[in-house]
Amino acid sequence: MGDATGTAHTNGVNTKSKTLPPFPEDIKTAPLVTLHLTKLLANDADENARLFEASKNLGFFYLDMRGCPEGETLLKGKDALFETAEEFHELPLEEKLKCDYASRGTYAGYKGVGREVIDRKGTKDRNAIYNMPKDDILGINPDPYPVPPLIEAKHDLLEQYTKANNVVLQTLFTSLNKSLQLPQGTLNNMHRLAESSMCHVRFICAPPQPPADRGVTSLGEHTDFGSLTILFNRVGGLQVQLPGEEKEWVYVKPVEGCAIINLGDAMVVFSKGLLRSNLHRVITPPGEQANVTRYSLVYFCRPENAVVMKALKGGILDQLDTGAKDDVPGESSAEWMKRRHLGRKLEYFKGPETWDNARGTEGTRMAV
Numbered sequence: 001m002g003d004a005t006g007t008a009h010t011n012g013v014n015t016k017s018k019t020l021p022p023f024p025e026d027i028k029t030a031p032l033v034t035l036h037l038t039k040l041l042a043n044d045a046d047e048n049a050r051l052f053e054a055s056k057n058l059g060f061f062y063l064d065m066r067g068c069p070e071g072e073t074l075l076k077g078k079d080a081l082f083e084t085a086e087e088f089h090e091l092p093l094e095e096k097l098k099c100d101y102a103s104r105g106t107y108a109g110y111k112g113v114g115r116e117v118i119d120r121k122g123t124k125d126r127n128a129i130y131n132m133p134k135d136d137i138l139g140i141n142p143d144p145y146p147v148p149p150l151i152e153a154k155h156d157l158l159e160q161y162t163k164a165n166n167v168v169l170q171t172l173f174t175s176l177n178k179s180l181q182l183p184q185g186t187l188n189n190m191h192r193l194a195e196s197s198m199c200h201v202r203f204i205c206a207p208p209q210p211p212a213d214r215g216v217t218s219l220g221e222h223t224d225f226g227s228l229t230i231l232f233n234r235v236g237g238l239q240v241q242l243p244g245e246e247k248e249w250v251y252v253k254p255v256e257g258c259a260i261i262n263l264g265d266a267m268v269v270f271s272k273g274l275l276r277s278n279l280h281r282v283i284t285p286p287g288e289q290a291n292v293t294r295y296s297l298v299y300f301c302r303p304e305n306a307v308v309m310k311a312l313k314g315g316i317l318d319q320l321d322t323g324a325k326d327d328v329p330g331e332s333s334a335e336w337m338k339r340r341h342l343g344r345k346l347e348y349f350k351g352p353e354t355w356d357n358a359r360g361t362e363g364t365r366m367a368v
């Protein structure tokens with residue numbers, strides 16, 4: 001038992017220091033389709049159509065990164081950053097607390113276990129997070145947040161990883177733009193790498209919970225705040241709520257070579273609810289995986305700060321009548337992200353009203 005070091009688990013994922021126990025075979029998992037980056041890069045018509053369907057139906061899919069240099073670069077960066085994530089989270093708490101910037105009203109930096117709430121009642125989370133803004137990594141922020149030496153030493157890796165994610169993201173935006181029949185470049189031009197935005201890399205670390213707390217939620221149900229999320233998992237724990245009356249929660253199985261990609265609030269707002277941003281959460285990893293510390297690596301893509309969060313015009317969206325007024329000013333992307341990030345931080349949470357005010361598109365399905 002314990003941390004499962006050595007070769008006992010032949011099906012598990014190998015990490016630098018250990019082999020993680022395998023994801024159990026006998027549990028229900030979410031029916032994510034697998035798309036291929038190689039095909040999307042080649043502008044394959046069937047693959048574009050499959051991406052559009054996946055984005056409307058569940059809003060979650062696997063993207064197989066293998067078989068093309070763009071994807072292989074991302075996978076290499078991912079492996080290296082999992083090691084960095086482990087090294088960072090293994091630092092003494094006082095080192096990590098030096099980069100807790102919550103009191104400055106930012107999502108950037110370290111958040112210790114229990115420093116965010118996961119529901120309206122104010123239940124505390126069970127994971128630690130380190131967020132690195134894209135603008136800081138690329139030197140666009142004139143006043144970047146200080147980082148520990150360990151992270152400073154990985155600057156080039158973080159920069160390459162950010163750029164590798166951007167290649168994938170732009171490919172997805174190009175494909176979705178085509179399917180929505182929007183004027184060429186509409187979505188891409190709202191997500192330019194060199195413009196200020198709240199895109200960021202995140203290292204998540206969820207320690208194993210005491211036996212009495214197995215099954216507990218470590219990251220509460222939410223929709224992602226931005227446009228697209230590129231997530232890598234090595235063990236289970238992530239769950240999505242299946243669309244339908246039963247509101248059933250099922251695990252997402254990590255798949256070798258594939259990222260888990262999901263759409264966030266911005267895509268729902270832009271598309272009048274045609275595209276789906278699905279509820280998800282993280283609970284105790286299944287089976288023996290409950291005994292290990294769970295790390296995950298996320299790249300969150302958000303619209304540029306100045307973009308207004310409202311429905312786009314053009315293409316097939318013009319045929320969708322939601323009855324919504326289109327002269328509503330709409331929050332800027334920067335305001336939307338800040339409101340959603342801060343509303344769950346312990347420093348700002350004052351009760352159920354704070355939670356409600358920090359909501360995004362959860363539960364909305366505007367176009368259908």
Ligand SMILES: O=C(O)CCC(=O)C(=O)O
Nearest residue numbers: 204224233238282296298
């Ligand atoms: O750790 C995971 O698998 C998912 C994390 C997540 O949903 C988030 O950080 O928004």
Ligand SMILES: [Fe+2]
Nearest residue numbers: 222223224280
């Ligand atoms: Fe999420």
